[in-house]
Amino acid sequence: MFYREAGDFKTSYVDDSQTFPIAFDRYRYYFVLVIAFGIIPFIINDYWANAVMVPFLIYAIAAIGLNILTGYCGQVSLGTGGFMAVGGYACYKLMTAFPDVSIMIHLLLAGFITAGVGVLFGLPSLRIKGFYLAVATLAAQFFLVWLFNKVPWFYNYSASGQISAPERFVFGVPVTGPNVEAWAKYTVCLIFVTGCAWLARNLTRGTIGRSWMAIRDMDIAAEIIGVNPLKAKLTAFAVSSFFIGIAGALLFAVYLGAVEVGEAYGINKSFLVLFMIIIGGLGSIFGAFAGAAFMVLLPVLLKNVLVGGLGWDTALATHFEFVIVGALIIIFLIAEPHGLAQLWKLAKEKLRLWPFPH
Amino acid sequence: MKKRLATMAVAAVMAASPVLADLVFPSLSYRTGPYAAGGIPFADGYADYFTLLNERDGGIGGVMTRVIECETGYNTEKGVECYEATKGEGSLVYQPLSTGITYQLIPKVEADGIPLHTMGYGRTSAANGKVFNNVFNYPANYWDGASIAIKHLLDENGGDLSGKKISLVYHNSAYGKEPIRTLEELSSKHGYELTTIAVDHPGQEQKSQWLQIRRERPDYVIMWGWGVMNQVAIQEAANIRFPMENFIGVWWSGSENDVIPAGEAANGYKSLNMHNIGTDYPIYADLQQYVIDAGKAAGAGDQVGTVLYNRGFYAAMLAAEAAKEAQRIHGEAEITPAMMRDGMAALEMTEERMAGLGMPNFGPAFSVSCENHGGSGQGKIQQWDASAQQWNIITDWIDSDKEVIQPLIMEDSEAFAAENNITPACADS
Numbered sequence: 001m002f003y004r005e006a007g008d009f010k011t012s013y014v015d016d017s018q019t020f021p022i023a024f025d026r027y028r029y030y031f032v033l034v035i036a037f038g039i040i041p042f043i044i045n046d047y048w049a050n051a052v053m054v055p056f057l058i059y060a061i062a063a064i065g066l067n068i069l070t071g072y073c074g075q076v077s078l079g080t081g082g083f084m085a086v087g088g089y090a091c092y093k094l095m096t097a098f099p100d101v102s103i104m105i106h107l108l109l110a111g112f113i114t115a116g117v118g119v120l121f122g123l124p125s126l127r128i129k130g131f132y133l134a135v136a137t138l139a140a141q142f143f144l145v146w147l148f149n150k151v152p153w154f155y156n157y158s159a160s161g162q163i164s165a166p167e168r169f170v171f172g173v174p175v176t177g178p179n180v181e182a183w184a185k186y187t188v189c190l191i192f193v194t195g196c197a198w199l200a201r202n203l204t205r206g207t208i209g210r211s212w213m214a215i216r217d218m219d220i221a222a223e224i225i226g227v228n229p230l231k232a233k234l235t236a237f238a239v240s241s242f243f244i245g246i247a248g249a250l251l252f253a254v255y256l257g258a259v260e261v262g263e264a265y266g267i268n269k270s271f272l273v274l275f276m277i278i279i280g281g282l283g284s285i286f287g288a289f290a291g292a293a294f295m296v297l298l299p300v301l302l303k304n305v306l307v308g309g310l311g312w313d314t315a316l317a318t319h320f321e322f323v324i325v326g327a328l329i330i331i332f333l334i335a336e337p338h339g340l341a342q343l344w345k346l347a348k349e350k351l352r353l354w355p356f357p358h
Numbered sequence: 359m360k361k362r363l364a365t366m367a368v369a370a371v372m373a374a375s376p377v378l379a380d381l382v383f384p385s386l387s388y389r390t391g392p393y394a395a396g397g398i399p400f401a402d403g404y405a406d407y408f409t410l411l412n413e414r415d416g417g418i419g420g421v422m423t424r425v426i427e428c429e430t431g432y433n434t435e436k437g438v439e440c441y442e443a444t445k446g447e448g449s450l451v452y453q454p455l456s457t458g459i460t461y462q463l464i465p466k467v468e469a470d471g472i473p474l475h476t477m478g479y480g481r482t483s484a485a486n487g488k489v490f491n492n493v494f495n496y497p498a499n500y501w502d503g504a505s506i507a508i509k510h511l512l513d514e515n516g517g518d519l520s521g522k523k524i525s526l527v528y529h530n531s532a533y534g535k536e537p538i539r540t541l542e543e544l545s546s547k548h549g550y551e552l553t554t555i556a557v558d559h560p561g562q563e564q565k566s567q568w569l570q571i572r573r574e575r576p577d578y579v580i581m582w583g584w585g586v587m588n589q590v591a592i593q594e595a596a597n598i599r600f601p602m603e604n605f606i607g608v609w610w611s612g613s614e615n616d617v618i619p620a621g622e623a624a625n626g627y628k629s630l631n632m633h634n635i636g637t638d639y640p641i642y643a644d645l646q647q648y649v650i651d652a653g654k655a656a657g658a659g660d661q662v663g664t665v666l667y668n669r670g671f672y673a674a675m676l677a678a679e680a681a682k683e684a685q686r687i688h689g690e691a692e693i694t695p696a697m698m699r700d701g702m703a704a705l706e707m708t709e710e711r712m713a714g715l716g717m718p719n720f721g722p723a724f725s726v727s728c729e730n731h732g733g734s735g736q737g738k739i740q741q742w743d744a745s746a747q748q749w750n751i752i753t754d755w756i757d758s759d760k761e762v763i764q765p766l767i768m769e770d771s772e773a774f775a776a777e778n779n780i781t782p783a784c785a786d787s
Contacts, residue, residue: 047446051439149530149556159539159770160481160532162461166777177778178465256434258461260532262559263434300439303429314429315389315398315657 003351019201036190041183049182050255056296057189058250063276063288064200065243070274071282072204073236074216075125079137081269082144083241084248085261086114089154091249092163095176096156103168103175107192107249114245115238117144122237126230129219141270148261164258176253185254192250196243201285203239212236213283244273279332281341290340298325379692380424381417381681383408383674384444386437386454389657392560393432393456393585395615396666398657400455401427403670405656406649410641411678413648418678419685421692432585434458441466450698451475451677457533465778467492472695473702477673478503478609478632482536483770485732487703488782490771494702496676496733497724498632500582501766502758503608504537506630506737507580508544509756510606520549525576527567527583527591530556534582537608541580543762561587568594581607588616596623602742603628609737612749613665617742625744628752630737633672633721635749637663641716665740665749672721679715680705699785703728722755728784732767735760 167177214222280291306317387401428440437459460480528534612629684701724734
């Protein structure tokens with residue numbers, strides 16, 4: 001009824017090729033932005049920020065990053081945790097070396113440094129493909145974690161090998177360190193998420209995105225029609241690592257405040273983000289958000305229901321969490337192998353035809 | 359096994375329950391994952407002590423206690439979630455039993471004004487209470503532990519370790535790296551040669567590390583391990599026939615779970631301890647009567663009297679005594695976290711006090727002050743007897759080498775203060 005193109009006339013090419021051509025979609029997008037920027041910061045409390053929203057937003061950035069590499073360009077990567085570690089440690093070194101420069105700039109720079117490292121580890125992708133590339137990026141994961149554990153320069157020679165974020169301000173409001181308000185934490189992450197998602201959406205709609213998808217769908221055919229695989233693959237690694245680096249830097253500086261590389265950026269992180277994009281949907285920005293929400297929010301929800309609501313024993317509840325989340329992943333993937341994004345797309349398709357489905 | 363009572367349940371998402379007249383002691387426990395073998399007995403002991411106080415004395419100073427358990431799985435992100443979920447309940451003191459989570463919580467508790475007690479773990483330099491107002495690590499810390507182990511070796515070698523080779527096998531995390539600095543300082547003082555060998559989380563695979571030990575033939579091996587890493591290390595040491603009496607673990611590497619899997623081969627393995635062992639104390643009769651026989655024991659109820667159960671029990675006892683102290687200082691029964699901090703900073707554990715609790719000589723006698731949050735820094739050495747399946751205490755309390763440790767604590771805590779713009783000062787009560 002509301003959700004259709006009919007009657008929504010476009011009078012210019014710019015209007016016709018906009019991100020959300022359907023009016024209802026566009027309004028929904030503005031509505032979400034208004035809620036996220038205009039309402040949530042005023043009502044959010046510490047628990048919602050630290051346990052729910054901030055991790056969700058940070059993992060959404062990481063999932064967008066990996067989705068560009070794996071979902072759009074078809075290069076499987078198991079090095080996400082390692083690249084997040086590069087972002088986190090780059091941010092730490094920058095924060096401690098240049099305390100007067102704004103943290104926002106450091107977060108961006110951490111992304112650029114990670115992009116450089118990502119390109120370096122992306123070079124083998126020109127020769128090796130598929131599972132073999134997955135193993136090469138797995139090596140990157142282990143190498144990077146080992147490096148940050150081994151070389152004391154990265155953690156400023158602290159006795160414990162931990163890095164901890166000093167207090168930094170944006171317009172006089174602390175955003176890292178102990179005295180951060182919930183809304184400040186949330187807003188910083190939200191700004192980066194919005195920026196990253198906007199950038200990713202527009203990149204994937206343009207020339208670069210199309211060359212990535214050409215490489216993904218059939219690299220030899222793409223090469224023959226004139227897509228440069230060197231450029232396409234390395235830009236995918238660079239852009240993907242840029243997002244992942246920002247996610248890693250936010251995870252360290254804004255969310256956790258102190259990290260230890262083996263725990264915060266271990267192989268588990270690589271798998272977690274990979275699961276997010278598989279469940280959310282490969283090659284979809286919405287899928288990255290849906291997957292991050294599923295993997296971050298569901299365990300918290302289950303914990304609150306089982307322990308808080310039903311009064312179960314904590315150990316039993318934790319074991320059941322694994323069982324339930326695991327079962328749901330399998331059920332989702334059987335019901336819709338292309339992830340939550342595909343379910344969403346089908347739902348929209350149905351809405352457009354409603355009330356006359358065929 | 360008993361279901362946790364509904365009163366213990368964490369309130370749902372918003373954690374906005376009405377004000378309850380309870381003394382809340384959150385227990386960030388881990389009963390799952392590779393470190394559960396250590397987490398379960400500690401959490402059981404912690405919960406059982408408070409159950410005992412409720413059942414026998416009607417709480418502390420007439421106010422009932424409430425333990426909120428929250429599962430962290432030794433994972434820092436879940437630890438943060440647990441902290442945020444429970445801090446609104448009026449939590450008096452946090453004991454996360456994880457050095458990683460401790461590092462996360464230190465800045466948060468300083469901002470929120472809730473005390474954090476990290477007994478024998480966490481950030482060692484938190485012993486300087488002028489910098490870390492809300493963080494306590496009495497009765498002993500990692501650097502004390504390193505020094506106690508070396509002192510024990512000095513005793514065995516007639517006071518001379520020059521030319522000896524000592525290897526440190528450590529968990530490759532903040533926890534395992536803590537003692538390195540102290541062991542290096544002590545090595546230049548006593549003239550032994552130190553090599554450090556890292557084991558990555560979770561430590562199930564240590565073949566190459568022990569091959570290296572076999573090649574280097576150190577005279578002694580000191581271990582900073584936790585969870586599954588301990589049992590694997592002891593098994594591997596047995597495999598290369600390393601003499602067990604020359605193998606010393608820190609207090610987190612000295613529970614029954616660590617040595618039993620290696621069977622007879624673990625006989626003679628030594629570890630540190632910061633409290634006494636066994637159930638030969640009057641309080642355990644009360645525990646049997648009020649908690650175990652009444653069917654109110656936490657968990658499966660099969661951990662009573664193990665080393666780590668006793669540690670959880672001891673941690674709860676120190677927390678309860680600090681709460682009593684806080685009630686005495688402020689003259690109020692329903693204390694706040696800030697009052698609890700004052701109670702902890704004024705805590706004095708004497709022989710008489712422990713005897714009065716039915717726990718004579720259970721831990722060292724020590725006192726806490728504003729400047730010194732670290733306690734006495736004493737420890738004992740225990741040795742495993744595989745045929746009797748029990749630990750035996752083989753030394754009296756050993757003092758740590760404060761001459762070496764105190765400057766290190768000052769240096770590290772002042773560096774932290776400078777980094778975070780803290781002016782060292784006592785908290786005003």
